[in-house]
Amino acid sequence: MKPFRVRVPASSANIGPGFDSMGLALNLYLTLDISPSDKWEIVQHSPHLPILTNAEDHFIVQIAHDVAARWHAELPACKMAVYSDIPLARGLGSSASAIVAGIELAVKACHLPLTPEEKLELATEIEGHPDNIAPTLMGGFVISTVTAGEIDWIQLPVPEVDVIVYIPEEDLTTESARQVLPETYKREDAATASALSNVLIAALASDDLELAGKMMERDMFHEPYRAKLISGYEDIKREAKEAGAYGTVISGSGPTMISFAPKGKGQTIADRLSNLMTDHNVALLEIDYGGAVTTSERLR
Numbered sequence: 001m002k003p004f005r006v007r008v009p010a011s012s013a014n015i016g017p018g019f020d021s022m023g024l025a026l027n028l029y030l031t032l033d034i035s036p037s038d039k040w041e042i043v044q045h046s047p048h049l050p051i052l053t054n055a056e057d058h059f060i061v062q063i064a065h066d067v068a069a070r071w072h073a074e075l076p077a078c079k080m081a082v083y084s085d086i087p088l089a090r091g092l093g094s095s096a097s098a099i100v101a102g103i104e105l106a107v108k109a110c111h112l113p114l115t116p117e118e119k120l121e122l123a124t125e126i127e128g129h130p131d132n133i134a135p136t137l138m139g140g141f142v143i144s145t146v147t148a149g150e151i152d153w154i155q156l157p158v159p160e161v162d163v164i165v166y167i168p169e170e171d172l173t174t175e176s177a178r179q180v181l182p183e184t185y186k187r188e189d190a191a192t193a194s195a196l197s198n199v200l201i202a203a204l205a206s207d208d209l210e211l212a213g214k215m216m217e218r219d220m221f222h223e224p225y226r227a228k229l230i231s232g233y234e235d236i237k238r239e240a241k242e243a244g245a246y247g248t249v250i251s252g253s254g255p256t257m258i259s260f261a262p263k264g265k266g267q268t269i270a271d272r273l274s275n276l277m278t279d280h281n282v283a284l285l286e287i288d289y290g291g292a293v294t295t296s297e298r299l300r
């Protein structure tokens with residue numbers, strides 16, 4: 001086995017009413033540098049990553065082992081250096097990135113013949129929903145759904161927007177953020193919530209970004225229930241709107257929030273919100289177009 005690098009982007013799921021379905025890949029990355037070794041050696045280079053040097057306990061290695069086993073292969077011991085810009089349990093798809101990285105590790109190290117569709121199915125089975133997985137694998141803006149075990153997805157042109165994220169210090173696991181959601185929705189509410197999502201997609205596809213921002217902020221599937229878990233929820237939405245953003249929503253299951261803003265206005269909004277929300281890390285991000293990439297180069 002020759003040394004290789006796996007690089008996987010972060011993602012923001014939901015975009016308001018696109019609950020469990022819409023996702024956008026972002027330019028924060030989880031990177032693995034893999035080289036052959038006669039025993040497992042894991043070096044975590046980013047201080048926010050869990051201190052896990054034991055391969056059996058490492059989430060990414062566990063995924064890679066499981067994937068190899070499904071294809072009746074054995075994952076060889078490796079030296080694995082892990083770098084990550086993606087904060088954990090903040091709503092930026094860290095678990096989806098780790099799952100996709102584990103799959104790519106197994107595919108390359110064991111020469112597995114997985115198609116992109118098989119990677120998507122496998123990663124979605126592990127994560128539970130495809131909204132982070134699909135953009136993480138493929139890059140860009142992806143809308144997806146699972147019905148009767150079958151995944152349907154479509155990649156739309158990415159919206160022409162600046163993207164600002166507001167990342168608080170505290171974390172919030174997807175598991176706990178899902179616990180506050182209702183088990184069922186009334187028919188009228190479900191119909192309206194789904195209509196909001198339809199209009200959002202149509203607005204994004206037609207480049208009507210004012211309308212898209214309005215629809216983003218009207219979600220009825222998850223935002224009303226999660227708002228209380230998110231520090232600065234109302235303040236961030238209001239201040240970003242006043243500063244010129246189209247719309248601001250919870251990123252994934254939170255607690256990060258994300259704004260879409262007119263091209264060229266993002267830095268001004270980020271600077272203003274950074275001064276106001278001093279307990280948040282406010283960043284202007286780019287959309288990632290490439291998705292998960294495995295290379296023999298060491299470029300980061």
Ligand SMILES: Nc1ncnc2c1ncn2[C@@H]1O[C@H](COP(=O)(O)OP(=O)(O)OP(=O)(O)O)[C@@H](O)[C@H]1O
Binds near residue numbers: 011084090098172254
């Ligand atoms: N690089 C990593 N190495 C090891 N474990 C990781 C890594 N990235 C994510 N995880 C695991 O995934 C958990 C976070 O997953 P969770 O679904 O709660 O949040 P998220 O994926 O960051 O947010 P969201 O799904 O809302 O976008 C972490 O607590 C950790 O257990």
Ligand SMILES: N[C@@H](CCO)C(=O)O
Binds near residue numbers: 178
């Ligand atoms: N769609 C998911 C994203 C987090 O994995 C949720 O909102 O719970």
